[in-house]
Amino acid sequence: MAGYLTVSCTYWWSCCGRMTWRAIIGETAAGMTCWPLEMRARGSCAGVERTHDSTVNLGDSSRPHPEDYQEIIRPIWILFVMRVHHAQAHLGFIDTPNYGSFLQCLSTHSHNYGNPIPIYTPNNSSFSSILNSRIQNLRFISPIHPKPYIITTPLNEAHVQAIVICSRKHGFFIRIRSGGHDYEGLSYTSPLTNTPFVLLDLSNLNSIDVDIDKRTAWVQTGATIGQLYYRIAEKSLVHAFAAGACTTIGVGGHFSGGGNGFLTRKYGLSADNVVDAKIVNVNGEILSKESMGEDPFWAIRGGGGTSFGVVLSWKINLVVVPPNxxxxxxxxxxxxxxxxxxxxxxxxxxxxxxxxxxxxxxxxxxxxxxxxxxxxxxxxxxxxxxxxxxxxxxxxxxxxxxxxxxxxxxxxxxxxxxxxxxxxxxxxxx
CATH class of the missing domain: 3.40.462.20 (Vanillyl-alcohol Oxidase; Chain A, domain 3)
Structure with a gap:
């Protein structure tokens, strides 16, 4: 790595929490890379104060002095924007994607996988109802906000792989939606009015497999917190999971954003209790904790899963609660x-x-x-x-x-x- 810069960014949670990132940015042969090195998460809804640190020691003592950050960040940020623009052009993100080729790509993959990928365009009568079904902030229903060109509701993991591969190949950005509790609309709109994007709605990927003996569960990203609680209670009344009070929140956004609730003070955030995950990366490959590596696995637990891939499912540790x-x-x-x-x-x-x-x-x-x-x-x-x-x-x-x-x-x-x-x-x- 030719050089580095420590950058701090703050994200506010909807439940009185905050994440502060420290990331290292360096020049590589492939361009700019940005990996989070340390996160401090604080949830204070009920006087909760939790800190989660994960620091990588690179063995280099020549970090910039904090007073120099402002002057260093400015040119690096310009370089970052240039790099992102170059990367988008390289991947083929264009203003008028070839819809026919994109749909044909999905159709081909559907044939290979044995069942069709559900696809909805604005010409479908159910397009609006599917789009609006999980929009929590009603301002984004307004026609002035950019809408997806296509909505996909995959039925299995192979469908997600196909959508990622075809979107990249034919010039579509992807917005990934789990439960829709995204009050800024980032999971189903685009801040760029002329940017074509596909809405990847994961609501059909909602299976939950609870293993009480091992005190673990595998939860697909499209399941809600309420569904998870219900499946746990089906198996045991003395086991639970540390997550939020709103039962309609999708686990995908909740876990990747931290996850604060009434059990947090004793058992930590939801992200603290995630022990494995399966994601689809930009190449359409399915990776586990072992194959993705420690850094990406650490990042998706609180840093936002869609920044590093499409999270398919999470393995979580259950916690013990008294009968009453x-x-x-x-x-x-x-x-x-x-x-x-x-x-x-x-x-x-x-x-x-x-x-x-x-x-x-x-x-x-x-x-x-x-x-x-x-x-x-x-x-x-x-x-x-x-x-x-x-x-x-x-x-x-x-x-x-x-x-x-x-x-x-x-x-x-x-x-x-x-x-x-x-x-x-x-x-x-x-």
Missing amino acids: VTVFSVSRTLEQGATDLVHKWQYIAYKLPKDLALFASLTKANASNTTTTSTGQASFQALFLGGTTELLEIMQENFSELGLKREDCIEMSWIQSVLFLLDCLQQMYL
Whole structure:
């Protein structure tokens, strides 16, 4: 490697989290390469503070001084843009792709694999319904936003390989969608209005294979968090997985973005519990953790899977939970001291025992049952991996100002707590 530069980039998660990347950029015979070397992930929705570091020591002490970064980054960034433009031209990304050849390519591969690849063009009556079915930010339904030229909904891994190979060969970019919880629309729109792209919708790749004896599961990228929770509960009520509270999120985007939830304080992010994965690279090859190497495997767990390939499936470690957990959800308006409660929560939530996750949400509420005057309120939701009596003791010692009572607490199985907490969150924002 002729040279390098350490670059820091920050990505904000939808759930009060942040990822900071440090990457090394170097000149090689094939052009510019950029590999992430260190990621620090912090999730702070409930006072959670987690740091995940993975550092590669290159054995070179001649790094630029931090004060020189700005001056160094500017020319490197220009060079990076030039390199990307050159790479796109080299791969054949053109303004008017040959649709006939592209469709013929897919048809040929479909014949080879024994069953057709589902393909939808704007001329298909179901094109819009498929496109809009998983759009969470309705602004992107507007016709002013670029739409895919073709939607594909592969039925198996071989279909994904064919789509990647044909898209590269015939000049189409690819947008990859798992659950669609992408409020910037990056999984189904293009920031470049004249850039033709294919939407690779992975919703049909949703199989889940749970092995309770080994405490692992293989989950395809198109499955949702809710489907994963359900399949685990089918096999065991004392096993779970550390992921989010929203059950309609696709595991692909959730895992590749980190994955924060009520079990994070005790068991880490979803990405911390991923132990293997299968991806399709730019050449259409299926790679595992072993064949892709440690760096790409590290990068897809929190760095965004679509940056390094199409993630087909994930192998995850399950976690153990007690037969019964305790939950509560209580709200206080501004008139009831919500401001002071939130202030106190910020200083105690991250110090609580790891078995207790205490989240806070700020919403609008009516000032009383007899008026329509609006006020603010703070809602506190908690999951405790234990019984009510122990939870009350912890809350009395650390957060007595909330005034939690025994009747506020409910004991239930972990899978029931998923539905309880989801319902609480949905009611707040309706």
